[in-house]
Amino acid sequence: MSAAPSPPPELVTLTVDGRAVSVPAGTLVWDACEKAGVFVPVYCAHKKMDPVAVCRMCLIEVGTMPKLQPACATVVQAGMEVRTATDRVQRFRQGNMEFLLLNHPLDCPVCDRGGECDLQDFAQRYGPPRSRTAITGKVHFDKARPLSDRIMLDQERCILCWRCVRYCDEITGDRAIVLQERAVHTVVDTFEGRPLTGPFQGNLPEVCPVGALTHTAYRFRSRPWDLQRTPSVCPGCSYGCTVGIDSRDNAVVRFVSQDNPDVDDSWLCDRGRYGFPELNRQDRVLTAELSLEGPVRAVGALEAVGAAARALAGVLERHDPDQVACLGTPQMTNEEAFCLQWLGRDVIGTPHLDHQLEPWPDLAPDEFRLAIRELEDCDTVVVLGERPEAATPVLTLRLYKAERKRGRQVLRIAADADPTELAGRVRDRGRVGVVAHEADRDRARAVATALAAANGSVHRLTLTEGMNGRGCKDLGLLPGLGPGYRRLDRAGMHGRAILAAAAEGRLRALVVVGPNPEMEQDPAYEAAIARVPLVVALTPVRGLLSRHAQALLPGRTMAEKQGTVTSSEGRVQRIRVALQPRIGAPPPELRLLVELGRSLGGTWESAPLATPAFDVICDAVPAYRGTRGGLRAAWPGTGGAA
Ligand code: SF4
Ligand code: SF4
Ligand code: FES
Numbered sequence: 001m002s003a004a005p006s007p008p009p010e011l012v013t014l015t016v017d018g019r020a021v022s023v024p025a026g027t028l029v030w031d032a033c034e035k036a037g038v039f040v041p042v043y044c045a046h047k048k049m050d051p052v053a054v055c056r057m058c059l060i061e062v063g064t065m066p067k068l069q070p071a072c073a074t075v076v077q078a079g080m081e082v083r084t085a086t087d088r089v090q091r092f093r094q095g096n097m098e099f100l101l102l103n104h105p106l107d108c109p110v111c112d113r114g115g116e117c118d119l120q121d122f123a124q125r126y127g128p129p130r131s132r133t134a135i136t137g138k139v140h141f142d143k144a145r146p147l148s149d150r151i152m153l154d155q156e157r158c159i160l161c162w163r164c165v166r167y168c169d170e171i172t173g174d175r176a177i178v179l180q181e182r183a184v185h186t187v188v189d190t191f192e193g194r195p196l197t198g199p200f201q202g203n204l205p206e207v208c209p210v211g212a213l214t215h216t217a218y219r220f221r222s223r224p225w226d227l228q229r230t231p232s233v234c235p236g237c238s239y240g241c242t243v244g245i246d247s248r249d250n251a252v253v254r255f256v257s258q259d260n261p262d263v264d265d266s267w268l269c270d271r272g273r274y275g276f277p278e279l280n281r282q283d284r285v286l287t288a289e290l291s292l293e294g295p296v297r298a299v300g301a302l303e304a305v306g307a308a309a310r311a312l313a314g315v316l317e318r319h320d321p322d323q324v325a326c327l328g329t330p331q332m333t334n335e336e337a338f339c340l341q342w343l344g345r346d347v348i349g350t351p352h353l354d355h356q357l358e359p360w361p362d363l364a365p366d367e368f369r370l371a372i373r374e375l376e377d378c379d380t381v382v383v384l385g386e387r388p389e390a391a392t393p394v395l396t397l398r399l400y401k402a403e404r405k406r407g408r409q410v411l412r413i414a415a416d417a418d419p420t421e422l423a424g425r426v427r428d429r430g431r432v433g434v435v436a437h438e439a440d441r442d443r444a445r446a447v448a449t450a451l452a453a454a455n456g457s458v459h460r461l462t463l464t465e466g467m468n469g470r471g472c473k474d475l476g477l478l479p480g481l482g483p484g485y486r487r488l489d490r491a492g493m494h495g496r497a498i499l500a501a502a503a504e505g506r507l508r509a510l511v512v513v514g515p516n517p518e519m520e521q522d523p524a525y526e527a528a529i530a531r532v533p534l535v536v537a538l539t540p541v542r543g544l545l546s547r548h549a550q551a552l553l554p555g556r557t558m559a560e561k562q563g564t565v566t567s568s569e570g571r572v573q574r575i576r577v578a579l580q581p582r583i584g585a586p587p588p589e590l591r592l593l594v595e596l597g598r599s600l601g602g603t604w605e606s607a608p609l610a611t612p613a614f615d616v617i618c619d620a621v622p623a624y625r626g627t628r629g630g631l632r633a634a635w636p637g638t639g640g641a642a
Pocket of ligand 2: 234235236237238239240241264267268269270271272391392393394395
C-alpha cells in the first residue's frame with residue numbers, strides 16, 4: 001500500500017540492571033527489559049492488550065523512586081535506571097506469590113496446564129519455599145464448570161489477572177466474560193451466566209496464564225513434554241493463520257496459535273482451532289486399489305500409477321485429449337497444484353482443468369494488492385457483505401482492531417450495494433481498502449473503481465476459498481490461465497462445466513485430486529464422476545471419489561506432508577510433516593503425480609520433493625521468488641514481499 005513512510009521514532013536510552021538499552025520513546029519498561037535480555041515475570045500484562053497493572057508481579061525498582069513500579073505500565077524515560085533483581089524486588093515477588101497461592105488449589109497433577117503454567121513456573125522461581133497456609137483453610141470456588149461446549153472454567157485456579165475479561169473487551173468486543181463479587185470472593189464468570197457463543201473462544205485458554213480456562217477437547221489428553229510440536233499453517237481457510245500442530249502418539253491433539261503479526265496477530269478462530277480431528281480421520285485410503293479390469297484389488301502405489309498411466313494412454317490413443325479433464329482441490333499444496341496443471345496441460349494436452357466449481361472471470365493479482373496488516377493503515381475499510389468474515393473469521397478481529405485501536409472507519413455494506421452511493425459514506429478522503437469474497441469479485445472491482453474516482457488510493461483484498469485457493473490460481477490450475485495468470489489461447493472448461501460434460505458422457509477420463517469439499521457437496525458431483533469410464537483419483541480419505549475411481553491412489557493429509565500454500569493475500573507459507581507416515585506408507589502425492597506424468601511421457605525436471613519443486617515453480621512464476629520465510633509473492637504493482 002502506498003502509505004507515506006513515517007519518520008523514524010525518537011530513541012530513548014536507559015539502563016536495565018546496568019545494561020544500556022535504546023528503545024523508541026513511549027516503550028514500556030517491560031519491553032525495554034525484554035530488549036535488554038532481562039526477564040520480568042508478568043501475569044496481567046499481554047503483548048496484544050493495554051496494560052492494567054493489577055497483578056503486581058512485574059514490580060521493579062526505578063531510579064530513586066520510593067515505591068516499586070509496574071514494568072508493564074511504566075513508560076521509559078531517558079536516563080532511567082531500572083533494577084529488576086534487587087533484594088527488595090525479590091522479597092516483594094515472594095510475598096506476591098504467597099498471596100496468589102493463598103487459595104489456589106493443589107491440583108497441579110491433574111491440571112491440563114501443568115508443565116506450561118506461569119503460576120507453577122513462577123512459584124518455583126520466585127515463590128516462598130513452603131506454604132504458611134493450612135490446606136483446610138482455603139476458600140473454595142466452582143471447579144470444572146463448562147462455559148460452553150468448548151471451554152471449561154475452574155474458578156479456584158483463577159488469579160484474577162483480568163486477561164480473559166480484557167480479551168472479550170479489547171480483542172473480540174463481545175464482553176462475554178466479567179469479574180463478579182468483591183475482595184476474596186471475586187470470581188470470573190460469563191456475563192449473566194450465559195454460555196459463551198462467540199467464534200473466538202479457543203483463544204481464552206491461551207490468554208489465561210494459569211489453568212483456570214482450558215479446552216474441553218484437550219482435557220486430560222496430554223502433558224506438554226509428551227507432545228511433538230510442528231509449526232504449520234491452519235488448513236481451515238485461506239487466511240493463512242500460523243499454527244503449532246501438537247501431536248501425541250502420531251495423532252493431532254490440538255492446534256495452538258503462534259503469533260504472526262502480519263496475519264493472525266496471535267489469534268485463531270474456533271473453526272480452525274477445533275478442526276484438527278479431521279487430520280485424525282480413520283476412514284483413510286491407505287493402499288492403492290485398482291478395478292480397471294475386474295474386481296477391486298489392492299496393489300502397491302507405484303504399480304497403480306503405472307496401471308493408471310497405461311489406462312490413460314489407452315484413452316488418449318483412441319480419443320482427443322479434449323475428452324480428458326483434471327480436477328484439483330484448493331487443499332492441495334502449491335507444488336501439487338503446479339504438478340497437476342503440468343500433468344493436465346503439458347502431458348495429457350487437455351485445456352480442461354480446475355480446482356473449484358464456478359468460473360471467476362478477470363482474475364488478476366491486483367485483487368490482492370492490499371495486505372491483511374495494511375487494513376490497519378487504511379483510513380476506511382469497505383467490507384462487501386458477510387462472506388469475507390464468514391469465510392475467514394480471524395479477519396473480523398483485524399477489522400475490530402483497526403476500528404477500536406487505530407480509530408479507522410470500517411464500513412460494512414451489502415454485497416450488492418450501489419457503488420455510486422458509497423463515496424458520500426466514506427468518512428475521510430484518503431487510503432481506502434475494499435475487502436470482498438471471491439464470489440463478489442466483480443462487485444468489489446466496481447466499488448473500488450467508484451471510490452477511486454472520489455478518493456484516489458483504493459486497494460483490494462479478495463478472500464479465496466480453501467486453504468490454497470490463491471496458490472491454485474497463481475499457479476494456473478484454472479482453465480484459460482497458465483502459471484502467473486498468463487492468458488492462454490485455449491480456453492478450457494471450468495469445474496462446473498467439467499462436471500456437466502462428465503454427466504453428459506462427453507468425457508472419457510478424469511484425473512481427480514481430493515478431497516474437494518465444495519465439489520463433493522454439490523448434487524451434480526456423484527452422478528458426473530459415475531458416468532466417466534476412467535477415473536484416476538488421488539485422495540487421503542474415503543468418500544464419493546474413492547467409490548467411483550478405477551485407479552485409486554492413496555493421498556496424505558496436510559499434517560503428513562510438506563510443501564507450501566499461499567494465503568488470500570498472496571503470502572507463501574510452509575506446511576511441515578507433523579504426523580509421520582507409517583513404515584512402508586506410499587510415497588507423497590507429489591511423487592505420485594510426477595510419476596504419473598513421467599509414465600505418460602512427460603518431463604519433470606525436479607526431483608519429486610517439495611523444495612526442488614518450489615524452485616521449478618519460481619522459474620515459472622517469478623513472483624514467487626523471494627517468498628521464503630513466509631513473505632508475500634511480489635507481483636508487479638502489488639508491492640509484495642511484505
Ligand atoms: S480466568 Fe485466567 S485469564 Fe481470566 S482472570 Fe482468571 S487467571 Fe486471568
Ligand atoms: S481464520 Fe482461517 S486460517 Fe485462521 S484460524 Fe480460522 S480457519 Fe484457520
Ligand atoms: S504484569 Fe505488571 S502488574 Fe501485572
